[in-house]
Amino acid sequence: MGLVAAELERRGITTVSIQLLREVAEKVHPPRALFVPFKHGYPLGAPNDPSRQHKVIEAALRLLEDASLTPPALVDYRE
Amino acid sequence: MGDLNEFSLPLRLFLKAYPWRRIDPVPWTPLGKPLSRCKLALVSSAGFVMPDQPPFDEAFKGGDPSFREIPSDADVSKLRESHRSEAFDHSGMQADPNLAFPIDRVRELAARGRIGGVNRRHLSCMGSITAPGRLVTQTAPAAAQRLVEDAVDVALLVPV
Numbered sequence: 001m002g003l004v005a006a007e008l009e010r011r012g013i014t015t016v017s018i019q020l021l022r023e024v025a026e027k028v029h030p031p032r033a034l035f036v037p038f039k040h041g042y043p044l045g046a047p048n049d050p051s052r053q054h055k056v057i058e059a060a061l062r063l064l065e066d067a068s069l070t071p072p073a074l075v076d077y078r079e
Numbered sequence: 080m081g082d083l084n085e086f087s088l089p090l091r092l093f094l095k096a097y098p099w100r101r102i103d104p105v106p107w108t109p110l111g112k113p114l115s116r117c118k119l120a121l122v123s124s125a126g127f128v129m130p131d132q133p134p135f136d137e138a139f140k141g142g143d144p145s146f147r148e149i150p151s152d153a154d155v156s157k158l159r160e161s162h163r164s165e166a167f168d169h170s171g172m173q174a175d176p177n178l179a180f181p182i183d184r185v186r187e188l189a190a191r192g193r194i195g196g197v198n199r200r201h202l203s204c205m206g207s208i209t210a211p212g213r214l215v216t217q218t219a220p221a222a223a224q225r226l227v228e229d230a231v232d233v234a235l236l237v238p239v
Contacts, residue, residue, distance in 0.1 A: 001124050001238045002102055003211060004204070007219045008122075008234050009106035011227050017236040023083065027099040030236075031107055039085055040167035043237050044184075047175035053184050057235065061193070064110050064233055071105035 002030035016060045018043045019074070029072035034060045036077045055079070086166050100211065110233070117232035119188075120198040121149075124206035125172055125179040125239045126161040129153060135161055141210025146222040147203040155182055162239055164207045172239065179239050198231050206238055 002025070005015040009031045019025045019033040020040055036056060038045055044053040059077050063069065083091045110117070126135050128147050135143040142163065149158070158176045160169060172179040182201065188194045202222050208214055226234065 001122070001206070001236045003100060003215055004122055004124075004202075004219045004222070005234070005236050006102045006106050007215075007223045008226065009108045011223045012108050013120075013223070013226055013231055013234050014108045014110045014117075015234045015236060018238060020238060021082065021094075023094075024099060027101060029102045029105050031102075031105050041169055041239050042171050042178060043239055044178050044181060047171040047178045050177070050184065050187070053177060053181055054187070057181060057184055057188070058193075060235060061114060061188075065114060067109065071107040072102070 002028040002033075005030045014064055016063045018056070018060060022074070025074050031071050032063045032069065032073045034063055034075055034077050090166050097209070100215070112232070114194050114233070115192055116195040118196045118198050118230060119185055119194045120226050120229070120231045120234050121180060121182065121185060121201040122234055122236040123180040123201070123203050124162075125203070125237070126163065126205045127158045127176060127180050127203045128161060130157055130159065134159075135163070135205045137163060142208030143205050144208060144211070144214035144218045145204070146218055148225070149180070149182070149201045149203050151182070151197050151199050151201065153182060155180070162206055167239070179237050181237065185235070195232075198226065198229050200225065200229070202226070
């Protein structure tokens with residue numbers, strides 16, 4: 001997904017990626033990534049839990065807005 | 080916790096040894112306007128397809144690098160999840176595709192003005208692609224072009 005994010009950024013689209021494996025993000029360097037402490041298959045936390053899903057998405061949106069970040073930006077999500 | 084210890088020893092060893100492609104230099108597009116005026120598109124690598132779309136090709140060596148378009152008004156309950164990996168639990172996103180393709184959530188964000196709008200289409204691809212050459216040179220640029228044509232401002236990428 002980092003490779004797709006990079007292509008979008010090159011084309012002028014601002015991206016943020018949810019990231020489940022810190023090791024991978026540290027190797028691949030996606031432009032903006034929110035590292036979440038969830039198991040694989042559960043990137044937004046829990047099924048049928050809109051409130052929890054919104055909290056993760058909101059944290060990702062804040063990375064888009066944070067003008068202090070520099071690439072590659074890997075930020076931990078804290079519940 | 081999303082870490083390597085979730086996986087079997089052979090898969091852990093594969094992931095440790097896999098020659099991940101480092102993005103260098105890292106491209107960077109700062110947000111050009113408030114999110115409340117931005118059009119958002121989703122990109123999911125859970126392998127979701129619509130009922131009328133062809134499935135991803137499981138026989139494709141190294142992983143099918145194609146993309147499917149998911150329309151913005153898609154009924155999330157109709158999406159079929161087809162991620163090729165059996166190394167993790169698929170039941171959550173089968174019960175609620177929003178877990179990995181949060182189309183209902185982004186529609187709610189647009190309705191309350193947190194984002195400016197939801198693009199008319201979104202991108203779905205297969206994850207765990209071990210031979211990403213064609214993805215990098217052909218299918219990802221072609222998929223990105225569709226979002227450029229739609230004047231998308233921001234993209235949320237959700238792997239599984």
